[in-house]
Amino acid sequence: MSSYETINPHTGQSEHTVQLMDAAAIEQRLAAASKAFPTWAARPLDERAALLRKAGEALTRRREDIQRVMTAEMGKLRVEALAEIDKCAQACAYYADHAAEYLQPKEIRTEAQRSYVRYEPIGCVFAVMPWNFPIWQVFRFLAPGLMAGNVALLKHASNVPRCADAIKSVLDEAGFPAGVFDVLHIDNDQAAEVLRDPRVVAVTLTGSERAGRSIAGNAGEQLKKSVMELGGSDAFVVLDDADLDKTVAAAVKSRFDNAGQTCIAAKRFIVVAPIADAFVEKFVAAAGKRVAGDPQREDVTLAPMARADLRDELHKQVKASVGKGAKVLLGGEPVAGTNAAYPATILDAVGPGMPAYDEELFGPVAAILRVSDEAEAVRVANDTTYGLGGSVWTGDAARGERVAQQLECGAAFVNAIVKSDVRLPFGGTKRSGFGRELAEHGIHEFTNVKTVYVA
Numbered sequence: 001m002s003s004y005e006t007i008n009p010h011t012g013q014s015e016h017t018v019q020l021m022d023a024a025a026i027e028q029r030l031a032a033a034s035k036a037f038p039t040w041a042a043r044p045l046d047e048r049a050a051l052l053r054k055a056g057e058a059l060t061r062r063r064e065d066i067q068r069v070m071t072a073e074m075g076k077l078r079v080e081a082l083a084e085i086d087k088c089a090q091a092c093a094y095y096a097d098h099a100a101e102y103l104q105p106k107e108i109r110t111e112a113q114r115s116y117v118r119y120e121p122i123g124c125v126f127a128v129m130p131w132n133f134p135i136w137q138v139f140r141f142l143a144p145g146l147m148a149g150n151v152a153l154l155k156h157a158s159n160v161p162r163c164a165d166a167i168k169s170v171l172d173e174a175g176f177p178a179g180v181f182d183v184l185h186i187d188n189d190q191a192a193e194v195l196r197d198p199r200v201v202a203v204t205l206t207g208s209e210r211a212g213r214s215i216a217g218n219a220g221e222q223l224k225k226s227v228m229e230l231g232g233s234d235a236f237v238v239l240d241d242a243d244l245d246k247t248v249a250a251a252v253k254s255r256f257d258n259a260g261q262t263c264i265a266a267k268r269f270i271v272v273a274p275i276a277d278a279f280v281e282k283f284v285a286a287a288g289k290r291v292a293g294d295p296q297r298e299d300v301t302l303a304p305m306a307r308a309d310l311r312d313e314l315h316k317q318v319k320a321s322v323g324k325g326a327k328v329l330l331g332g333e334p335v336a337g338t339n340a341a342y343p344a345t346i347l348d349a350v351g352p353g354m355p356a357y358d359e360e361l362f363g364p365v366a367a368i369l370r371v372s373d374e375a376e377a378v379r380v381a382n383d384t385t386y387g388l389g390g391s392v393w394t395g396d397a398a399r400g401e402r403v404a405q406q407l408e409c410g411a412a413f414v415n416a417i418v419k420s421d422v423r424l425p426f427g428g429t430k431r432s433g434f435g436r437e438l439a440e441h442g443i444h445e446f447t448n449v450k451t452v453y454v455a
């Protein structure tokens with residue numbers, strides 16, 4: 001297959017034809033990255049920061065054009081796409097402002113005259129990125145990576161090739177030198193070859209567990225550093241003293257924004273018995289107000305899913321869960337006459353052995369898990385192979401904090417939706433992956449943490 005078509009998830013129409021790159025085109029980009037690295041790494045930090053700031057400004061200038069591409073390729077609501085682009089611009093400004101502090105050598109007292117740690121760039125990082133936040137997922141690794149002095153090659157998900165090209169053109173417009181960042185339109189076999197190339201020193205993936213096993217396995221064989229940001233099945237723990245209205249509004253937002261296709265979306269709603277009926281009633285009423293339709297329209301509040309095959313897969317998980325005893329309180333059947341839309345769906349009485357309990361539901365389907373008390377809520381929250389995020393909802397912040405500390409995950413929030421924030425580290429435990437993005441931790445992941453010791 002040397003070319004393929006992308007499909008608009010709302011209209012079902014062909015959107016764009018992608019030509020896969022041949023070996024010569026890939027070689028040209030690998031060579032350019034390798035050539036660009038030493039000069040880029042040696043460039044003063046304030047010059048790198050100035051370019052990154054310009055990239056942020058270009059994103060802001062071009063936000064309407066870019067949102068149209070996102071909407072056409074993966075169906076995101078216009079308003080959500082604009083918010084994503086703005087977040088990327090802010091991340092560029094943030095790393096431009098903070099990289100010097102994060103990369104500052106750290107003195108460590110020993111018996112030596114001087115001993116310290118330096119954070120040195122490592123080379124060309126290969127990024128394999130998903131379609132669900134097609135701009136943010138890229139800037140999340142790219143902004144810190146470029147400030148650290150690395151260069152990067154991006155293999156984006158096959159349904160968002162024009163988003164990849166938009167990112168490249170933003171960096172070109174900002175004035176980044178040739179070879180510092182480029183896009184590879186390649187398939188997964190070609191991606192495996194790129195990762196084996198000695199000019200690529202590390203890989204970062206955001207995507208499924210399946211992709212993680214394949215890419216981390218390949219990186220392991222090559223003894224190359226990898227960061228894996230994989231799926232999640234975040235718990236949303238509702239305790240008996242939660243503020244119901246605030247909690248329900250947050251539950252709907254966390255589960256149904258981006259058509260539920262968010263790794264850190266709340267997926268398992270673990271509700272203690274005394275408040276369960278009241279929570280469920282309000283949750284169903286509020287989620288039922290989400291309106292599916294054209295993602296460009298202001299009155300549409302539920303995006304279509306990104307691809308029809310993903311919608312079909314989700315529906316299979318719903319049917320299998322219902323077959324094992326889950327009760328459909330809302331939705332549960334694909335939206336007729338649409339390409340990839342699935343309605344806001346809520347399943348009650350979810351328990352072990354059902355896909356809604358055991359697997360990630362990457363779409364607008366909420367699973368209600370009823371428990372007797374706080375201790376059982378914690379046990380059920382941790383009864384998953386995933387460990388990305390989790391949240392606790394309670395009128396008592398100290399109680400919430402105690403519960404949050406017991407959650408086996410990379411980010412536990414109290415009375416707030418789990419979200420990625422450039423100031424805070426982001427990443428998972430268990431099968432949600434390893435390594436951290438964002439904040440100071442993220443910029444250090446792809447550096448050589450080098451000890452210098454002067455006796």
Ligand code: NDP
Binds near residue numbers: 310
């Ligand atoms: P994938 O994990 O297949 O796609 C993510 C990225 O990985 C894409 O760029 C994809 O490329 C690439 N990829 C996949 N397999 C390989 C491989 N063997 N070698 C190199 N690159 C690879 O996700 P899907 O689009 O199939 O979505 C399926 C599920 O993945 C979702 O239902 C959800 O559970 C999970 N997911 C999680 C995300 C998260 O944010 N954690 C994001 C997206 C998906 P290509 O598109 O060319 O196959």
